[in-house]
Amino acid sequence: MSLKIVVLAKQVPDTRNVGPDAMTPEGTVNRAALPAVFNPEDLNALEQALRLKEQFPGSTISVLTMGLPKSAEVIREALYRGADQGYVVTDRPLGGADTLATSYTLSQAIKKIGEYDIILGGRQAIDGDTAQVGPQIAEKLGLTQVTYAEEIISLDPEKKKIVVKRHIDGGVETVEAPLPLVVTVNGSAAPCRPRNAKRVMKYKNATAAAERTPEQAEALAPVIAKKPYLDITQWGAADIDADPAQIGKAGSPTNVKSVQNIVFKAKESRTMSGSDEEIDTLIQELLNEKIIG
């Protein structure tokens, strides 16, 4: 029995390493100063998909992303690591989407991909930390979900059942759920395997149409004619039959009213060097004032 697996991936600014140049003098986010990376937990999800593929030979892994044309970089990365095909959903009207509009768009794309047994994604993306898109996609597709997954323990394609170990507050639980479903995977799950050198050679020229300059498109056309896998499928809003009222800004119930830099009130502080004498005095003071005891 083989499985049809969809992996959701997002290209995100690397907010883990925010330097002093990450903000412009006007207080807006300087996206250019942050490298774009494969959302870390989506890589954990990809690894679970690759393990399923090993267990059920003949399975296919389709990686789906939505974003700017350059987000096809995450598709290439997934192809290097073992995914079979990728889909980039990119279109101007999709911009400005909140989690709900994003999940609607992705759910339409998943319907277009067609058959699926399991949809895997990271628990959350590091640029928003909301953890909302996975469950919202599940709801839109009428599927159940297992969030905060640590490991897929077993999957029975005939009985259409999956057993997953997941984190809950203060503990762990093991649940059995029916296929198809959405599973979101934690960062503490098994890390993703590295790129495979042969696959890098095979897919290094794989691109989505929106990424190519006219010259590149012309040069690549004969190559793609022979090797169609080098053409990463690209869809716009119309291709996935998206309702204009449910995508982009129009499909987003949440609005950013204002954004502020965080300014903390500086306190009067006493600075000391850490000499024995000073520490001794500090401890005596704190004890005398019953601050510590």
Place this chain on the structure above:
Amino acid sequence: MNNVFVYCEIEGQTVADVSLELLTKGRKLANTLGVQLECICAGSKLDGVEKQVMPFGVDKVHVFDAEGLFPYTSNPHTALVVNLFKEEKPQICLMGATVIGRDLGPRVSSALFSGLTADCTELEIGDFDMNVKNADGEMEKKHYVNQLYQIRPAFGGNIVATIVNPEHRPQMATVREGVMKKEVLDPNYKGEVIRHDVAKYVPETEYVVKVLDRHIEKAKHNLKGAAIVVAGGYGMGSKEGFDMLFDLAKELHAEVGASRAAVDAGYADHDRQIGQTGVTVRPKVYIACGISGQIQHIAGMQDAGIIISINSDPNAPINTIADYVINGTVEEVVPKLIKYYKKNSK
């Protein structure tokens, strides 16, 4: 109709602290709006559960008591919340930013097409103008009153965004445990209890996930409630470096916390993380050791009474909010703190 709702999380028969904190906040929002506070208690064997929540000022407790509702699974809880909300049409719904709240909230928001803001650190009511498209597709300024301001750090905690959802109801938000304060309003507060027929809200077909096995461990520490917190950052250098902090904490009867950088580096356990994506603490004394003070960390400890920062970098951002700044390496200073505490406390 049009009231403030809190979804109460229940472990066994006990309502979670985060839900009681949200009831306190919800009561205040309801007062500002001049509406009632209602809550949902869904689980199994919930006789008398209202006694836990009413002292926080709940006017109406919606009880859903059925075998399959504990332990929590996504579909049945989504169904009962969604179907109840279709009848009650709340204007605000608050949930804990816990594993359950973050599993349930997005499903409910998707089913109702309403906006949900995750991990809010403040919730306020306010009025504003906003440009919206009118029926002819032209932009026009519209005035909105009594809206929920959902305030949350964004972009790795470097900015604070105020989110509003003026055109959709309910306005939904999740809040982490410890961010809001829990306060009993009146131990004898009298509200109404409604015991719903669960089958009317949750079709049998929704019970699709089976919990095979479940382990809840008693918390190994009480970081949230500690009077003194000794916290280490990336500057501690290693897991072994943290041993010194445990020694200091033992002397001071303190708990040990850590910054996200230290947790990511594997120096400390995840459950000790302090900050926007971890625990929020309000101790009497906070001793920051080798913590530079990224905004997302400061968000979780800025309300500490006295802040002592030990850092070899005199320009570490955390120093600006510290009461005492000790310029020195943790390796030198921490053993001295232990030594002179032992000497002076006798």
